[in-house]
Amino acid sequence: MSRIFKKENPPENSHDYVLNDFTHDVDTPKEARDTLFKQEKFGSGATNEFIAGGFDFAYEGGLRREEILSKSLDEAEELLRNARAEVAAIEAKAEADGFEKGRKSGHEAGLSETEPLVNTFRELTKELKEVRRTFYEKSEEEMIHLVISVARTILGIELQENPTLVRTVIREAVLTLKARENINIRVNPEDMAEAEEFKPDLRKDIQSSENVSFQADPLITRGGCMVETNIGSIDARIETQLEAIRESFIKTMQESRAEKKQEEGEANTDA
Numbered sequence: 001m002s003r004i005f006k007k008e009n010p011p012e013n014s015h016d017y018v019l020n021d022f023t024h025d026v027d028t029p030k031e032a033r034d035t036l037f038k039q040e041k042f043g044s045g046a047t048n049e050f051i052a053g054g055f056d057f058a059y060e061g062g063l064r065r066e067e068i069l070s071k072s073l074d075e076a077e078e079l080l081r082n083a084r085a086e087v088a089a090i091e092a093k094a095e096a097d098g099f100e101k102g103r104k105s106g107h108e109a110g111l112s113e114t115e116p117l118v119n120t121f122r123e124l125t126k127e128l129k130e131v132r133r134t135f136y137e138k139s140e141e142e143m144i145h146l147v148i149s150v151a152r153t154i155l156g157i158e159l160q161e162n163p164t165l166v167r168t169v170i171r172e173a174v175l176t177l178k179a180r181e182n183i184n185i186r187v188n189p190e191d192m193a194e195a196e197e198f199k200p201d202l203r204k205d206i207q208s209s210e211n212v213s214f215q216a217d218p219l220i221t222r223g224g225c226m227v228e229t230n231i232g233s234i235d236a237r238i239e240t241q242l243e244a245i246r247e248s249f250i251k252t253m254q255e256s257r258a259e260k261k262q263e264e265g266e267a268n269t270d271a
Contacts (some may be wrong), residue, residue, distance in 0.1 A: 144249040159223040166191045173227045173236035186217040186226040
């Protein structure tokens with residue numbers, strides 16, 4: 001700002017009377033005004049310490065080159081950090097989306113590739129179950145035949161050792177009859193002696209003394225008998241009894257299979 005001196009105290013040097021020249025054109029560009037200011041302030045040999053455009057008259061000062069460069073670098077670094085963070089976020093999202101897409105695509109591709117193998121495995125499992133079921137069914141039937149065969153063998157041996165067993169067979173067969181008149185009992189020739197000896201006891205058991213007779217028949221297996229009356233007959237042969245036992249086993253086995261198949265069908269329906 002210009003200084004004002006009183007008359008009684010004049011300045012020692014005449015150049016102190018010089019005021020700032022405000023005759024410059026007010027429309028002079030800002031860059032020209034900055035240059036003029038530097039020349040007036042520091043002389044024509046002053047270093048270019050100020051940046052053109054960095055001076056503002058309202059601010060009454062300017063930013064030095066180092067300050068402007070430092071500020072610009074800070075802003076550039078901040079922008080770079082923000083850009084890097086944004087790029088990293090985009091890459092992370094793309095990677096996650098790509099992973100999910102790849103996982104889903106890979107899962108579908110894996111299912112598509114393994115589906116034939118799974119179907120083949122299911123068919124093999126089904127065939128294996130069928131083979132096992134058939135094997136068990138045949139095994140059960142063979143087991144029944146084996147049991148009957150063993151029973152027949154054991155019974156034959158027992159009859160050889162204990163011929164009186166025919167008495168029990170005859171008694172049970174006769175007691176099942178409702179009409180006990182004119183009874184004719186056919187037995188194996190080897191059992192005739194035992195049957196005749198048993199006749200008195202048989203008459204007491206059935207409380208009848210009328211017309212009980214025995215007849216030798218080689219077609220009757222030893223240990224069994226065929227009881228005949230005027231109204232019907234009772235087949236008490238050994239082979240007939242064993243066949244009845246075998247049929248009973250088979251019936252039980254078939255019922256068990258039917259129940260099992262029904263349970264499997266209900267399980268498949270629920271699944």
